[in-house]
Amino acid sequence: MAFTSNDVRISDDSKELHFNKHVDYIANHGNDKNDYEYCMTEFLRMSGIYWGVTGLDLMNELGRLDKASIIEFIKKCQCPVTGGIAACEGHDPHMLYTLSAVQILVIYDCLDAIDTELVAKYVASLQQLDGSFFGDKWGEVDTRFSFCAVAILSLIGRMDVMDVEKAVTFVMSCCNSDGGFGSKPNAESHAGLIYCCVGFLSITDQLHRLDCERLAWWLCERQLPSGGLNGRPEKLPDVCYSWWVLASLTIIGRLHWISSEKLENFILSCQDAETGGFADRTGNMPDIFHTLFGLGALSLLGDKRLKPVNPTFCMPQYVIERCNLKPKVIVL
Numbered sequence: 332m333a334f335t336s337n338d339v340r341i342s343d344d345s346k347e348l349h350f351n352k353h354v355d356y357i358a359n360h361g362n363d364k365n366d367y368e369y370c371m372t373e374f375l376r377m378s379g380i381y382w383g384v385t386g387l388d389l390m391n392e393l394g395r396l397d398k399a400s401i402i403e404f405i406k407k408c409q410c411p412v413t414g415g416i417a418a419c420e421g422h423d424p425h426m427l428y429t430l431s432a433v434q435i436l437v438i439y440d441c442l443d444a445i446d447t448e449l450v451a452k453y454v455a456s457l458q459q460l461d462g463s464f465f466g467d468k469w470g471e472v473d474t475r476f477s478f479c480a481v482a483i484l485s486l487i488g489r490m491d492v493m494d495v496e497k498a499v500t501f502v503m504s505c506c507n508s509d510g511g512f513g514s515k516p517n518a519e520s521h522a523g524l525i526y527c528c529v530g531f532l533s534i535t536d537q538l539h540r541l542d543c544e545r546l547a548w549w550l551c552e553r554q555l556p557s558g559g560l561n562g563r564p565e566k567l568p569d570v571c572y573s574w575w576v577l578a579s580l581t582i583i584g585r586l587h588w589i590s591s592e593k594l595e596n597f598i599l600s601c602q603d604a605e606t607g608g609f610a611d612r613t614g615n616m617p618d619i620f621h622t623l624f625g626l627g628a629l630s631l632l633g634d635k636r637l638k639p640v641n642p643t644f645c646m647p648q649y650v651i652e653r654c655n656l657k658p659k660v661i662v663l
């Protein structure tokens with residue numbers, strides 16, 4: 332295949348997973364509270380902790396983080412009035428950070444640290460008449476928030492507080508003729524949003540509504556000659572799309588439709604061999620977001636050094652089983 336301008340060039344030599352470096356990278360992340368990066372990422376601190384906790388658990392090194400202080404932090408981020416959880420103390424609550432907080436607590440098996448009744452009320456309050464969800468009180472609608480809503484409510488066992496049927500109708504109204512999904516009706520297909528919608532349908536047991544063949548074709552076309560996956564046509568490959576695309580393909584039973592070997596080679600080329608961590612692309616600076624999604628994708632590809640990851644929740648599979656949750660996957 333020809334090398335195109337919207338791809339990267341990587342070597343074919345076999346690459347090692349720098350396991351211990353990644354453990355140190357995540358465990359030391361945010362240790363220096365005066366660190367420039369730490370201060371700049373206050374607005375997504377809660378998600379940052381979720382990425383770290385999940386990554387370390389997949390590597391069987393969860394003990395490297397201070398559980399007690401993380402739980403204390405989450406408690407302080409729950410708004411006592413709305414029930415929503417913020418990225419950081421003193422910020423406004425949002426559906427995205429509420430999901431991250433719930434995921435962390437479920438991994439630590441201590442959901443009772445927060446008021447989950449209030450969380451359920453918060454999520455239900457954001458559902459609109461057409462079935463869609465606002466991300467927060469400011470009223471942005473996006474299929475990402477539909478995913479957040481069902482993920483949060485199923486993790487806390489309160490799916491009963493929302494109108495599932497209407498929510499499904501809204502998500503299906505965002506399905507395009509290419510089989511993919513966008514952020515709202517008539518918005519172009521995008522791998523990240525496809526993951527959210529497929530994950531949503533997996534949790535609500537509605538996968539039969541998908542045009543799986545068409546969708547899988549669109550997802551497979553995301554693989555570039557380098558082996559990496561992009562999120563939309565004409566875009567550069569990026570490690571986080573390894574997760575969004577691969578998890579979606581796994582849920583619809585078509586992981587084998589792409590070249591695992593080439594994708595693995597691409598993901599491993601995005602590791603920083605000195606500091607640990609994964610970058611979005613070969614040679615760039617690593618960050619904790621791409622580190623989790625690199626590890627998650629390698630787990631989906633069957634890397635034996637990592638615990639199996641659940642494709643719908645992006646959490647360790649044993650945690651999902653401990654919750655007695657059975658998000659649907661299609662088995663061909």
Ligand SMILES: [Zn+2]
Binds near residue numbers: 569570571572611
């Ligand atoms: Zn990315």
